[in-house]
Amino acid sequence: xxxxxxxxxxSGEAAAALSSDRGARYLGGGTLVMRAxxxxxxxxxxxxxxxxxxxxxxxxxxSRVTIGAGVTFAxxxxxxxxxxxxxxxxxxxxPAVRNMGTVGGxxxxxxxxxxxxxxxxxxxxxxxxQSGLGAREVGIEEFLQSRERQAGLVLSISCxxxxxxxxxxxxxxxxxxxxxxxxxxxxxxxxxxxxxxVGARIALGSMAPTQLRAKSAERALxxxxxxxxxxxxxxxxxxxxxxxxxxxxxSAWYRREIxxxxxxxxxxxxx
Amino acid sequence: xxxxxxxxLHNGREVAIFVDGGTSLLVTLxxxxxxxxxxxxxxxxxxxxxxxxxxxxxxxACLTLAETVSxxxxxTLDGLKDGPNLHPLQRAFADNFAAQCGYCTPGMLMAAKxxxxxxxxxxxxxxxxxxxxxxxxCTGYEPIISAVLVAAAGGRTRA
Numbered sequence: 019x020x021x022x023x024x025x026x027x028x029s030g031e032a033a034a035a036l037s038s039d040r041g042a043r044y045l046g047g048g049t050l051v052m053r054a055x056x057x058x059x060x061x062x063x064x065x066x067x068x069x070x071x072x073x074x075x076x077x078x079x080x081s082r083v084t085i086g087a088g089v090t091f092a093x094x095x096x097x098x099x100x101x102x103x104x105x106x107x108x109x110x111x112x113p114a115v116r117n118m119g120t121v122g123g124x125x126x127x128x129x130x131x132x133x134x135x136x137x138x139x140x141x142x143x144x145x146x147x148q149s150g151l152g153a154r155e156v157g158i159e160e161f162l163q164s165r166e167r168q169a170g171l172v173l174s175i176s177c178x179x180x181x182x183x184x185x186x187x188x189x190x191x192x193x194x195x196x197x198x199x200x201x202x203x204x205x206x207x208x209x210x211x212x213x214x215x216v217g218a219r220i221a222l223g224s225m226a227p228t229q230l231r232a233k234s235a236e237r238a239l240x241x242x243x244x245x246x247x248x249x250x251x252x253x254x255x256x257x258x259x260x261x262x263x264x265x266x267x268x269s270a271w272y273r274r275e276i277x278x279x280x281x282x283x284x285x286x287x288x289x
Numbered sequence: 290x291x292x293x294x295x296x297x298l299h300n301g302r303e304v305a306i307f308v309d310g311g312t313s314l315l316v317t318l319x320x321x322x323x324x325x326x327x328x329x330x331x332x333x334x335x336x337x338x339x340x341x342x343x344x345x346x347x348x349x350a351c352l353t354l355a356e357t358v359s360x361x362x363x364x365t366l367d368g369l370k371d372g373p374n375l376h377p378l379q380r381a382f383a384d385n386f387a388a389q390c391g392y393c394t395p396g397m398l399m400a401a402k403x404x405x406x407x408x409x410x411x412x413x414x415x416x417x418x419x420x421x422x423x424x425x426x427c428t429g430y431e432p433i434i435s436a437v438l439v440a441a442a443g444g445r446t447r448a
Contacts, residue, residue: 021311023293023356045354049334052352055311056332065311065354092346112422113403114340114347197421 021055025067029148032068033171037150042066044171046088047118049111050127066171073122073173076100084176087122091134094121102179102186106137106205109190112197122172125158126165130200130224130267135162137188139221139229140205143177162228181209187284190223191276193267200224201268202277204284208244215239220252220281225260225273234258235281244285253282297358299324300368308355315339315350318365326366326395330424337423340396341365347403349422366395369402378402381440382433389427396423401437411441 024042026032036042041063045051055062073088078099085094091107094100095116110116110124110133124134125145138158145161147154149170158175161168180186188205192198203223208215218239220232234255242248262273283289292307299322306321315332318324318341327350330338339350342364369376375383378401388394397420404411404419411419416437417430425433 020309023310023354025356045357048352048354048357049349052313052354053333056313056351062311067354067357111334112337113400113419114337114349114422115334117346117348118352196418 021062022064023067024064025069027069029068029070029073029171029173032066032070033148034150035064035066036171037169039064039066044068046120046123047090049115049119050123068171075174082176082178084174085121086174087120087172089121091116091119091121102183103134103137105188106134106190109133109188109203121175125161125172125175129227129229129263130265132229133190133200133203133223136203136221136223136229137186137205138175138177139231140188140207140219141177141180141186142207142219143175145175146173147171148173159231162230165228180207184287185209187287189280189284191280199267202262202273202280203229204277204280206281206284208239208285210244213243214241215244215248216241220256222256222260222277224267225257225262225277227261227263230259232256232258232260232281239285249282249285252285253278256281293356295355295359297360298362300364301362310356312355313351314341314348314353314355314358314363317355318350318363324365324367328392328395330392330396335424336393337396337400337420338393340399340423342399342403345403345406347400364399366398369398376402377443378405378437378440381436381443385432385436385439387428387432387436393423393425393427397425397433401440404437405441405444409441409444411437413438 043051043062045065045067073086075086077084091110094103094107124132143158144155147170186207190203191201200223205221207219209217218236220235222232223229235252238251238255256278257274262270264270295308296305318327327341328338330336332351334349334352341350344361378398382388400420400423416434
């Protein structure tokens with residue numbers, strides 16, 4: 019069924035168009051919206067686009083980075099100052115998908131997709147959203163809980179760079195290499211102070227319909243040195259609060275069985 | 290739901306057509322322009338059979354909204370050959386038995402071209418990564434990887 023395509027010069031106009039039309043969807047790289055259209059999703063009646071260059075901007079020079087919602091994964095891999103995000107970006111799709119898929123769109127990708135968002139969740143990112151009421155910053159956790167009801171347009175995401183390369187870890191478990199859908203995806207941000215972990219954040223993908231934090235595992239790490247006892251306690255708590263489902267890549271049972279194993283490997287720095 | 294005018298370069302030739310809103314580049318190329326070289330596989334971005342180059346970058350035509358290529362250069366397999374002469378990549382695919390049923394081949398060739406345009410001396414790992422979004426159900430990939438490496442080596446010899 020043909021749909022109406024509306025292209026705006028500014029993100030503000032695009033956000034207003036999205037807010038006023040229930041059947042409108044924003045088209046970023048196309049890897050979600052075009053899929054839905056090709057499948058015959060009749061809920062989409064209007065496609066909204068914005069040619070606003072601000073959506074393509076990367077500001078990564080300082081300790082806090084801001085990435086426009088329209089930035090593709092290929093652009094992230096090409097940006098030296100975003101080295102900590104190269105592994106999550108590289109884990110997505112093949113080269114064509116990375117040339118198309120965007121950071122903003124990934125926030126709306128449900129399980130088993132949305133791997134980049136797992137990394138952003140561990141990094142405690144904030145999401146800038148433009149709605150009819152103006153622009154506001156939302157914590158990524160709050161954003162993910164209400165993403166289906168979001169009216170407006172994601173402008174950018176921002177997060178603090180990890181203190182060291184070792185403080186941020188990411189792993190996507192797939193059945194096929196190098197490209198494959200996620201069996202589970204894990205990311206951990208482990209800032210330390212005087213040899214103890216302070217403000218641990220662990221995020222999981224494909225362990226629930228939406229990316230989520232493993233808060234019990236985080237509590238097991240908090241204030242402790244990253245030793246074998248702490249890692250075992252965190253691994254044992256990894257499944258708490260999760261609700262994985264069966265799909266073609268793995269069963270819910272299998273996901274529950276392996277998440278602790280892979281969290282242990284991630285925290286121990288094992289390959 | 291009116292049609293919108295669309296102009297872009299298709300293998301170096303300017304085309305001007307009208308498309309329905311929401312039409313993919315794949316449908317535009319195959320049904321409106323008659324270029325059957327990008328294949329219709331999954332229509333979901335999972336198989337890579339419709340891979341084309343947009344301004345030199347590898348994209349999936351099935352997930353590209355036609356309107357987004359306005360004013361841009363789209364390259365398909367149809368533009369690869371030079372008259373009756375096969376492109377070195379096509380020659381290498383033929384010589385190394387890199388095609389069996391042939392359905393994935395146009396996408397594989399475009400993914401390989403995107404790689405060699407950027408990196409004329411790829412390693413085997415580079416080739417594996419470059420075609421990682423393209424599914425082949427016949428060859429087991431090994432002959433395809435060899436063909437791309439042979440084409441790259443030939444390109445270096447010619448240069």
